[in-house]
Amino acid sequence: MPAAPDSITSPQNPRIKNLLKLQQKSSERRQQNLTIIEGHRELTIAHQAGVAVQALFVCPELATDAQLRELETLFGALPERFSVSKAVFEKVAYREGSDGVLALVRPPHRTLSDLDLPPNPLLLVLEAVEKPGNLGAILRTADAAQADAVIICDPRTDLYNPNAIRSSIGCIFTVPTVATTRQELLAWCAEKGIRTYAAALTPQARPYTQLDFRGPTAFVMGTEADGLTPELREACYQTIIIPMAGYIDSLNVSTATAILTFEAVRQRG
Structure with a gap:
């Protein structure tokens, strides 16, 4: 130059x-x-x-x-x-x-109403995300899987933190990303007919391999430290788990999100 x-x-x-x-x-x-x-x-x-x-x-x-x-x-x-x-x-x-x-x-700033969704959207929802590295890794998954949007409920870090941009390798700009509130998200998903699947360890949770994600789907993920808030978890259509065969009972949130996302991609063919 x-x-x-x-x-x-x-x-x-x-x-x-x-x-x-x-x-x-x-x-x-x-x-x-x-x-x-x-x-x-x-x-x-x-x-x-x-x-x-x-x-x-x-x-x-x-x-x-x-x-x-x-x-x-x-x-x-x-x-x-x-x-x-x-x-x-x-x-x-x-x-x-x-x-x-x-x-x-x-940086671009979008709202839920700005999202131009296909008839069968695949969405990734993160509640109270606070680690830019996790946000970046999930955005890379969303880009690779061609998810239709990443939605952050009540974020604890701004979406365009330079470390989030670095961790996403710029994918925060290739995937429509929106910050909103829990209440707005739930109302919007209900209006759009999107089924919300909360990843959480509860007695009612079903293994993710037993469910059909071919319809309008949103995977709802919580923080590693606290998981999902009870209010959001209980408002979701279904609670799901990734069965664990070892000593630990959870995965890094970005890893768990990738597993669920690519299962939906596999089902959609």
Whole structure:
């Protein structure tokens, strides 16, 4: 990529200071309606998904020639492009072995009414998700399985936390993702005729292999620490379990979500 109009060599540069604030504070991300994508692959996926890139920061010492050429093709007309020295870039990079590409983007914001669902949707619902790594892993599952949406009830982390973007490898931009409340979700699923399956260890729970997920389906998953709230669990159509043959009685939430999701995919043929 040819030299950007401006070159940043000081960590005291106001733009660098703002990047750090956006990385560290969800309040800043909400107030500015911006977030950060680090990584050439993640940025390319986001761009293909139509995400609006506001500014691009590139370290020519870390990015490969092939990446620089591709970035020039994709963002050569972007007014806000900056070349960043290696020392400064390493201060704002939040991943090890960074490839020297970072972008400031305006994340999409959707509501349940924005979702354009097929007649037989497959949805993944997470209640009170708080670990960006789990959210990212589930978004990768949703992308791979072509789930129709990921819905977060009462989230404890903002959806576009840079660590969630990194963990999802950019899939948070390829899968329609919505934050809502428990009450709104349940009313919306009832209106749409979507059956909600709560993953929870209860006496009434049935093994997931015994159920038919070929109709409109939403898998409802809780946190690893607390599981689903009783209110949401009891409001769901059916409680399901993944039978466990060993000493433990539960799986990582992202692993459990993947098992259920791909069973639905298998049933749908």
